[in-house]
Amino acid sequence: MKIGIIGAGNIGATLARKFSAVGHQVSLANSRGPESIREIAREANATAVALADVVKGADVVVVSIPEKAIPQLPKDLFAKLPKHVVVIDTGNYYPMRDEPVAAIESGMPESQWVTEQLGHPVVKAFNSILAHSLATKGQPAGSPGRIALPVAGDETDAKKIVIGLVDDAGFEGVDTGTLGESWRQQPGTPAYCTDIVGSVALMDALARAVKDKAPGLRDLAFQQWMQLGSTMTNDDILRINRALHD
Known part of the structure; x- marks a missing residue:
């Protein structure tokens, strides 16, 4: 398939490498232009392109940027995208990092808000795994x-x-329902970045999510990560996230 990825950060670049490795044709773009990601694209066996070109002819478009950057995307970027093109949202909302979004603060699932911003349906995936786990734990x-x-x-x-x-x-990959239920895989829930093994355990974790409690647990985890600072490891994040739900 032809896959366009918007965002060349840890998740976007890792997905570019993963998809290229199994034969997909991958293009990579960001807001700063192709020259700024030329080396990242080369290492991923992908093609660095302008943002306006990353969706052209794509079968799948991956949006892998912070939530605060979603409204900054060109308004016409997805306007002419055929309905059959799949758009994946890998993002997560952290109000202490992103600009506060009233709709999300009021309970709208993050990816429903992203759908509204893009004007194209999205599938929420790859948001609930850390970049290091994504890069090293595939089997x-x-x-x-x-x-x-x-x-x-x-x-x-x-x-x-x-x-x-x-x-x-x-x-x-496990089909976990509608976008309206995707809050169950957002930050602060048992399924979020805890490296759950197997579909049965994942569905159990999703069922244990409590919508009203998730934002507070998300913020608590973020505070604990910040306290660790530059010494924080992938295992530290997993430990903190899991402990929220013990």
Whole structure:
């Protein structure tokens, strides 16, 4: 497939490497222009392109930027995108990092807000795994201990495509329902960045999520991460996230 990725940060660049490695044609773009990510794209065996070009001819578009950057995307970027093109939202909302968003603060699931901003349906995926885990913990299908990742959206065919890409990346993709239920994989929930093994355990974690408590737990985790500062490791983040729900 032809995959365009908006955002060349830890998640976007890692997905570019993963998808290129299994034969997908990947283009990579950011807000600063192709020259700023030329080396990242080369290392990922992807093509650095202008933001306006990353969606052209794409079968799948991955939006992997902070929530605060979503409204800054060109307003016409997705306007002419055919309906069959799958758009994946990997983002997460952190009000202490992003600009506060009233709709999300009032309870709208983050990816529903992203859908409104883009004017195109999205599938929420790859938001609930840390970049280090994404880069290093993928395993072939059928492997014991394979991490499961939630895939939420309103269009069944689109979710099937994304589940296939999750598998390409080395993880078990699990259809976890509609975009309206995607708050269950947002920060502050048991399924968020805890490296859950297997679909049964993942569905249990999603069922244990408490919507009203998630924002407070998200903020508590963020504060604990900041206290660790530059010494923080992937294992530290996993430990803190898991402890929120013990």
